[in-house]
Amino acid sequence: MSSNRLVWTRTSIWLGFLALSALGLGLLPAYGFSLAFWFYLLLWITLASGLNIMAGFTGYLPFGYVAFYGIGAYAAAVTVKMHGLPIWAGFIAAALAGVVLSLMFARTMVLRGIYFSIVSLALAVICRLLIAAMPEDVAGGSYGISLGFSNPDGAYYAMLALMLATLLTVTWLAQSRLGMALRAIRDDPDTAETVGINIGTVRLKAWVLSAVIASMTGAIEAWYTSIVDTETAFNLLVSTKAVIFAVAGGLGTVIGPVVGTVVMLIVDDLIWQHFPVLNVFLLGLVIVLLMMFLPSGIVGSLIRRKPFLRRILF
Amino acid sequence: MLDVQSLRKVFGGLVAVDTISFDVPENSILGLIGVNGSGKTTIMNCINGIYDATEGVINFRGTNLVGKKPYEIARLGIGRTFQVPRLFRRLTLTENLMVPVLEDSRSNVELTEKANALLAEVDLYRIRDNHAEELSGGQQKLVELLRVMMLDPDLILLDEPFAGVHPNLCKVFLEQILKLKDAGKSFILVSHDLTSVYSLSEHLLVLNQGQKIAEGNAADIQHNPDVIEAFLGR
Numbered sequence: 045m046s047s048n049r050l051v052w053t054r055t056s057i058w059l060g061f062l063a064l065s066a067l068g069l070g071l072l073p074a075y076g077f078s079l080a081f082w083f084y085l086l087l088w089i090t091l092a093s094g095l096n097i098m099a100g101f102t103g104y105l106p107f108g109y110v111a112f113y114g115i116g117a118y119a120a121a122v123t124v125k126m127h128g129l130p131i132w133a134g135f136i137a138a139a140l141a142g143v144v145l146s147l148m149f150a151r152t153m154v155l156r157g158i159y160f161s162i163v164s165l166a167l168a169v170i171c172r173l174l175i176a177a178m179p180e181d182v183a184g185g186s187y188g189i190s191l192g193f194s195n196p197d198g199a200y201y202a203m204l205a206l207m208l209a210t211l212l213t214v215t216w217l218a219q220s221r222l223g224m225a226l227r228a229i230r231d232d233p234d235t236a237e238t239v240g241i242n243i244g245t246v247r248l249k250a251w252v253l254s255a256v257i258a259s260m261t262g263a264i265e266a267w268y269t270s271i272v273d274t275e276t277a278f279n280l281l282v283s284t285k286a287v288i289f290a291v292a293g294g295l296g297t298v299i300g301p302v303v304g305t306v307v308m309l310i311v312d313d314l315i316w317q318h319f320p321v322l323n324v325f326l327l328g329l330v331i332v333l334l335m336m337f338l339p340s341g342i343v344g345s346l347i348r349r350k351p352f353l354r355r356i357l358f
Numbered sequence: 359m360l361d362v363q364s365l366r367k368v369f370g371g372l373v374a375v376d377t378i379s380f381d382v383p384e385n386s387i388l389g390l391i392g393v394n395g396s397g398k399t400t401i402m403n404c405i406n407g408i409y410d411a412t413e414g415v416i417n418f419r420g421t422n423l424v425g426k427k428p429y430e431i432a433r434l435g436i437g438r439t440f441q442v443p444r445l446f447r448r449l450t451l452t453e454n455l456m457v458p459v460l461e462d463s464r465s466n467v468e469l470t471e472k473a474n475a476l477l478a479e480v481d482l483y484r485i486r487d488n489h490a491e492e493l494s495g496g497q498q499k500l501v502e503l504l505r506v507m508m509l510d511p512d513l514i515l516l517d518e519p520f521a522g523v524h525p526n527l528c529k530v531f532l533e534q535i536l537k538l539k540d541a542g543k544s545f546i547l548v549s550h551d552l553t554s555v556y557s558l559s560e561h562l563l564v565l566n567q568g569q570k571i572a573e574g575n576a577a578d579i580q581h582n583p584d585v586i587e588a589f590l591g592r
Contacts, residue, residue, distance in 0.1 A: 221460040221466075224449070224453055224456060224457060224460060225457070225460050227446065227448065227449055227453075228446045228449060228457045230448075231445075231446040231447050231448055231449060232444055232445075232446060232447075234408065234428075234444075235440075235444040235445075235446070236446070236457065237427065237428040237429045237432075238406055238407075238408065238428040238429070238431075238432060238438055239429075239432055239437075239457055239458040239505065239509065240429050240432035240433050240458050240460075240461065240509060241429055241457065241460065242427075242429050243429070296448070
């Protein structure tokens with residue numbers, strides 16, 4: 045089978061799978077399923093896939109990814125609560141906030157490797173402190189903002205839509221010229237530039253895209269819980285979990301973060317059910333074992349061991 | 359085509375290239391030779407924008423390259439291979455070849471076909487879906503040259519193209535260089551393989567400790583006492 049036909053076939057199968065999953069997930073509220081688990085499954089798939097755009101496709105691991113998530117949650121909460129606007133206006137505000145913050149932080153991409161990761165982490169902490177220090181009538185102060193209403197079903201569908209949009213974007217990216225340029229930059233930014241890629245512009249596109257996904261996720265989570273505070277919205281565990289889930293599945297692949305999130309959440313859930321006291325210890329152990337035996341993640345390692353799978357999985 | 363005037367590159371207190379001038383005419387091969395640390399690769403790096411020249415002018419078809427970014431220089435029509443091949447290791451061979459032409463207006467199908475045709479010419483088509491990191495060093499050098507060919511530049515900088523390459527692959531490499539030369543391309547060739555440099559280059563520049571110690575054709579250079587001293591010592 046020719047390469048182009050193979051790409052078309054695997055993309056069609058993947059899109060078909062996404063459509064069926066969306067249908068199944070869309071029916072859950074109607075059948076009275078508890079939405080909490082499913083909402084957060086969608087949320088983590090979205091965040092892990094959003095982070096994958098930066099870390100997997102471009103090679104920049106933003107430990108401070110939570111900054112975009114937090115700013116999105118706050119932008120939505122302030123828009124809705126302080127200005128009395130509807131939630132969709134909050135989503136728009138969250139997306140804009142993500143764009144603005146990512147442009148403000150874009151300069152940090154001149155750094156590489158661990159230096160970039162540390163600086164992004166520091167910037168997330170600075171964001172949290174700045175928002176906590178703002179007057180209560182502007183950003184709720186250290187107590188945060190209560191939206192005063194919640195709509196879990198609405199938030200669930202919004203998260204489902206965002207997850208689908210994110211996965212479709214990543215699917216497109218994986219096969220687009222932009223995606224190829226990003227992967228070239230990931231492998232060797234200097235060489236990418238010497239063969240004609242404007243690495244600054246290309247990286248910026250990925251950075252903004254990744255940031256908007258996180259800020260929209262934060263906004264929807266705010267709607268779901270109806271409360272936003274700096275400790276939760278800028279909790280570094282958000283970045284950590286997104287990184288773990290994406291790495292567990294396989295950075296740089298489309299389905300890796302999805303598989304990683306599903307597997308890790310199920311493992312986490314099982315550990316909670318059977319060994320609640322040892323939860324953190326056992327989850328840590330699973331992560332260590334995963335990295336020891338599958339260093340490129342579940343999907344990534346599978347592809348490395350069986351190169352022909354590269355033509356099927358992506 | 360390329361006119362380098364009084365090029366100087368200083369790293370801290372080290373003068374890596376000391377006020378060197380030369381030119382590369384259209385459809386020609388300029389050989390750059392010298393012992394390790396003589397400044398050959400630094401000159402290449404200044405031409406393709408990896409280093410900013412400390413002083414001097416590098417004129418390529420009327421455009422001064424000094425201060426331009428590597429991607430701008432590549433788009434002006436200067437391609438480059440490296441001493442240690444620098445492929446995108448987790449991209450397939452076809453993808454590696456497509457990276458320089460991502461801004462091209464041609465369709466993906468057309469570009470893929472062109473990339474695969476080039477791979478077929480050097481018998482690498484059958485492993486086109488392999489990642490570059492799975493290739494041998496010699497094969498990587500070959501793919502690097504093909505990647506330059508995809509960009510279709512007018513001037514190609516080749517840094518040690520024959521180092522560590524199996525003789526059979528060297529032959530393929532030489533064929534590709536001569537084919538490109540026939541198509542009107544120009545080259546700057548850096549190599550320690552003096553036999554190849556002498557046979558390929560119309561003009562040679564000999565460097566020692568950042569300075570030009572001789573220039574001329576192969577016959578002139580081979581008998582130049584300064585060159586013999588620089589290479590073999592007194």
